[in-house]
Amino acid sequence: MRDLFDGDVMEPRDVQLAPGAMLLAGFARPLEASLIEAVNAIVERAPFRHLVTPGGHRMSVAMTNCGRVGWVSDHTGYRYDAIDPESSHPWPQMPAVFADLAARAAAKAGFVDFRPDACLINRYKPGAKLSLHQDKDELDFNAPIVSVSLGLPATFLFGGLNRSDKTARYRLTHGDVVAWGGPSRLAYHGVMPLPDGEHPLLGAQRINLTFRKTR
Ligand code: MD3
Ligand code: FE
Numbered sequence: 771m772r773d774l775f776d777g778d779v780m781e782p783r784d785v786q787l788a789p790g791a792m793l794l795a796g797f798a799r800p801l802e803a804s805l806i807e808a809v810n811a812i813v814e815r816a817p818f819r820h821l822v823t824p825g826g827h828r829m830s831v832a833m834t835n836c837g838r839v840g841w842v843s844d845h846t847g848y849r850y851d852a853i854d855p856e857s858s859h860p861w862p863q864m865p866a867v868f869a870d871l872a873a874r875a876a877a878k879a880g881f882v883d884f885r886p887d888a889c890l891i892n893r894y895k896p897g898a899k900l901s902l903h904q905d906k907d908e909l910d911f912n913a914p915i916v917s918v919s920l921g922l923p924a925t926f927l928f929g930g931l932n933r934s935d936k937t938a939r940y941r942l943t944h945g946d947v948v949a950w951g952g953p954s955r956l957a958y959h960g961v962m963p964l965p966d967g968e969h970p971l972l973g974a975q976r977i978n979l980t981f982r983k984t985r
Contacts (some may be wrong), residue, residue: 790952
């Protein structure tokens with residue numbers, strides 16, 4: 771359906787995927803250069819790393835963070851931590867271009883005054899995937915999570931409140947922003963293994979920014 775309208779003339783750029791889940795197709799595209807530059811600056815100080823789950827599995831997605839706190843995982847569990855365990859320093863500050871984009875997208879999706887204090891940055895190389903999970907390490911589930919997709923397209927899995935609920939599949943492409951709040955906030959979700967490809971700006975990878983209000 772979306773492809774039918776995905777041109778320069780007719781674009782229903784805002785699509786409700788599910789109650790509380792609003793896709794703003796291409797919303798981040800005008801900022802692509804600034805966003806990629808900001809990611810590169812963050813990664814210089816807090817490089818991408820493959821976290822290990824509490825169960826001992828190395829994640830195929832590489833991660834880093836910016837903001838007051840960052841999401842980390844190790845053998846002791848998952849948590850938000852103000853200190854990057856790799857460097858023992860605070861995470862890089864959230865750049866204004868990130869915070870502004872997240873707030874504008876949230877507002878457009880109907881979530882007023884979204885001020886994220888954490889941004890988890892995921893890097894997918896071909897084959898990398900994210901298994902079905904809920905994001906529930908945050909304290910305030912009234913706030914949405916805002917995601918920004920950059921680079922190669924991915925197939926996103928979106929289920930219900932139970933792991934066994936049927937999942938819908940959505941293609942998320944470069945510049946797409948989604949606000950996930952309300953009844954969608956605690957939905958199970960994941961990402962299918964990234965197909966090979968070459969993106970003009972990012973090469974053979976997909977970068978996803980997820981903005982969270984953790985407290
Ligand atoms: C729906 N990231 O970092 S973004 C994650 O593409 C994560 O890297 C995926 O799931 C990625 O936790 C998906 C879309 C997303 C993010 C958070 C959600 C969808 C969500 C939270 C609740 C419901
Ligand atoms: Fe998630």
